[in-house]
Structure formats: structure tokens, C-alpha cells
Amino acid sequence: MSKDKVALVVDSTAYLPAELAQKYNMHVIPLLVNWGGESLRDNVDITADQFYARLQREREMPTTSQPSPGDFLEVYKKAAETAGSIVCVTISSELSGTYASAIAARDMMGDFPIEVVDSKSTVMGLGFMALAAAEAIAAGADYREAAAAARALVPRMRLLFVVDTLEFLHRGGRIGGASRYVGTLLSIKPILTLEDGKIEPLDKVRTKKKALAKMLTIAEKELRGQTSFRIAVQNAAAPAEGSQIANEVKKKFGLTNVIQSDISPVIGTHVGPGAIAIVYYVEP
Numbered sequence: 001m002s003k004d005k006v007a008l009v010v011d012s013t014a015y016l017p018a019e020l021a022q023k024y025n026m027h028v029i030p031l032l033v034n035w036g037g038e039s040l041r042d043n044v045d046i047t048a049d050q051f052y053a054r055l056q057r058e059r060e061m062p063t064t065s066q067p068s069p070g071d072f073l074e075v076y077k078k079a080a081e082t083a084g085s086i087v088c089v090t091i092s093s094e095l096s097g098t099y100a101s102a103i104a105a106r107d108m109m110g111d112f113p114i115e116v117v118d119s120k121s122t123v124m125g126l127g128f129m130a131l132a133a134a135e136a137i138a139a140g141a142d143y144r145e146a147a148a149a150a151r152a153l154v155p156r157m158r159l160l161f162v163v164d165t166l167e168f169l170h171r172g173g174r175i176g177g178a179s180r181y182v183g184t185l186l187s188i189k190p191i192l193t194l195e196d197g198k199i200e201p202l203d204k205v206r207t208k209k210k211a212l213a214k215m216l217t218i219a220e221k222e223l224r225g226q227t228s229f230r231i232a233v234q235n236a237a238a239p240a241e242g243s244q245i246a247n248e249v250k251k252k253f254g255l256t257n258v259i260q261s262d263i264s265p266v267i268g269t270h271v272g273p274g275a276i277a278i279v280y281y282v283e284p
Contacts (some may be wrong), residue, residue, distance in 0.1 A: 006137045007079035009088040011067070011098050012042040014127035015234060015261045024134035029075050031091075031098060031266040035062040042266040045117055051265040052237035062087075064266045066098040072105030076114065084112040085143035089130045089150050091122045092197035115147035120197035122267060124232035124259065124279040125159045156281040159194045160202065160218060162211040164274030166190070191215050198268050212245060212276060219278050220252050231280035232259035237273035245276055 010016070012030040021028055030041035033051070036058075040046040046054075055062075072088075079086050088106070093099040100116045106114040118131070119126040129150040136149040187210035190204040202218065203213045223229055231249060233241030239262075246258045263275060 001164075002067040004199050005083040005085075006141070006143045007086045008081035008130065008134050008137060008146070009072075009075055009079060009086060010126065011090050011102075012044075013091045013096075013122045013265070014089075014130055015043075015123050015264055015267070016127040016130065017259060017261050020023065020127075020131065024131070024138065026130065026134065027075050027079050029067050029071060031096065032065045032270070033265045033269060036060060039065070040265070043264045046265050047258040048237070048262040048264040048268065051268055055268075055273065062265075062269050064096075064159060064269050065099070066096050066101050069101045069104035069108065072102050073108050076105055076109055077111075080109070080112060086116075087115050087117065087133050087137070087143050087146045087150070089117045089119055089126060090100060091126055092120045092194065093118045094197035095122060095199075110192050113143055115143050117147050117150045119150070119156050119157075121157050121159055121194055121279075123159065123234050123263060123277055124261070125157045125194065127232070127259075127261075128157065128230055128279065128281060129153050143182050149236050151284050153281055156284065157194075157279070158219075158281060159247055159277060159279045160215050161271065161275055161277035162189060162208060162215055163271050164189075164208065165272055167272065174229070191218070193272075208274075212241070215276075216245065216248055216252065216277055219249075219269060223253065223280060223282070226282050229280055230259075230283070231255075231278065232261070232264050234277045234279065236263035236268045236271055236275040238276060241274075241276055245278065249278070 009027045031043050031066040033040045088102050090099045102116045119129045133150040134147040162216050189208045191202045233246040249258050
């Protein structure tokens with residue numbers, strides 16, 4: 001064990017591109033999809049392609065659950081074999097009990113130094129915070145400094161998304177302030193965001209095409225004049241739309257590359273197929 005080395009733990013809803021998770025040797029702990037009597041580990045026992053294909057043919061809908069404190073404890077112990085401290089970054093505590101499990105497991109580790117960060121976000125909002133911690137560690141930060149680098153992004157992170165239907169958010173109890181749109185015409189497509197870790201509506205339009213265009217307009221307005229920012233585009237079983245939006249982002253901001261990744265089973269359970277997200281923040 002190296003007392004100077006800091007291990008980084010992140011939950012699976014970050015949906016970081018695999019090469020980034022591998023580059024920084026992140027320990028990824030999966031959330032669970034509960035389906036047909038099985039508890040399937042996110043992106044381990046069930047992939048995005050398998051999940052969305054099964055979602056189309058099954059009547060029974062899946063549910064999700066957080067890793068147990070014991071699951072986190074196992075990962076912490078493994079990380080502690082080669083590191084002297086740990087930083088753990090999790091999905092918003094307003095969306096999942098994952099943060100509570102991470103804290104409980106930290107307490108089980110006694111005086112072993114662990115910082116747990118509530119991202120108040122998910123998908124690449126969480127992913128960007130994990131990357132900030134990873135880059136800080138690579139630059140020589142200790143575990144407190146790395147956790148501070150992640151926490152500094154919490155108020156700066158912006159996550160916008162459009163769903164094909166509110167049915168999945170409503171059924172999963174994650175709908176937040178967007179509940180005001182439940183029961184409206186099917187053609188209404190809300191633009192949603194996360195505020196203090198909770199889902200809230202920003203605007204609504206009558207078609208998905210217009211909703212995606214409006215989402216891009218919001219991002220463009222908020223990033224206008226900024227020269228140092230990061231941005232990602234994610235999709236749930238909608239790769240063509242995801243690539244289209246990513247290309248639009250490149251054009252609008254003069255970028256050659258934009259992080260793209262799939263929204264996999266756990267978050268897909270709640271947003272449903274067809275969801276598109278744009279995640280960005282201005283560098284501190």
C-alpha cells in the first residue's frame with residue numbers, strides 16, 4: 001500500500017467512456033437493475049443494448065436500487081490494498097440512496113481516510129466531477145484536495161435533457177417538479193434539468209425536434225463568450241440523434257471533439273429510450 005496514492009471510486013451512472021475510466025484506474029461500483037426476479041449490475045450483467053432490447057419486448061418494467069454499504073465496503077477494501085486514501089463520487093443523493101451507502105461503508109472503514117462527494121448530478125455531470133478528482137490526483141493532490149476539486153464543480157454543472165415520454169420518470173418516482181406536465185398532451189416535450197440534485201422543468205415545446213433545438217439554444221446562450229468549458233452529449237438508445245446533437249455542438253462551439261456515451265440501464269430505467277442529454281460546465 002502506498003500512503004501517497006489516492007484511489008478513486010465512482011458509481012456506474014457516470015457513464016464515462018471506458019477509456020477515461022481505465023486511464024485513471026477508477027473503481028466503478030455498479031447500481032442495480034431489478035427485473036424478473038434478478039438483480040442485474042449496471043453495465044456488468046446487462047449492457048445498454050441488452051437493456052433497451054428487453055425493454056421493448058417485456059411487459060414487466062424494471063426498477064433500480066443502490067449498491068449496499070457492503071458492496072461499497074468491498075470496493076473500498078480492494079482500493080485500500082494499493083492506496084492510502086480514497087475519494088468516492090456518487091450520483092445525486094436526491095435521486096438515489098447510493099451516497100448514503102457510500103457514507104455508511106466509509107464509517108465501516110474506521111480511520112482509513114475517505115472523502116465521499118455527493119455530485120448532485122448524474123451521467124456526465126457525475127463523470128466530469130470524477131474526472132476533475134482524477135486529474136487532481138494525477139497532478140499530485142491528496143484525497144481532500146481531489147474531493148474539493150470535484151465539489152467545486154457541483155454548483156457549476158449544467159445538465160439538460162429531453163425525454164420521449166415522462167412515463168418512466170413518473171413511474172420511477174424521480175419526476176420532481178416536472179410532475180406538472182404529467183397528463184398533458186403526448187406531443188408536449190419538456191426540457192428538463194437538475195437543480196440541487198432534483199429534476200426540474202425548464203421549458204416545453206410540442207415536438208422532440210424543437211425540444212432538442214431549444215436545448216441547444218439554451219446551452220449556446222449560457223456558454224456564449226466562454227473559452228474554457230467542457231461539454232458532453234449522451235443518449236438512451238438514440239445513437240443517431242445523439243450524434244446529430246454532438247455534431248451541432250461541435251459546429252456551434254468550434255470543437256473538434258465532444259465526449260459521447262450511452263445512457264445505460266439504471267438511468268435508462270428512469271428516462272426511457274430516446275432521451276438525449278447535454279452536460280457542460282465552465283472551468284473554475
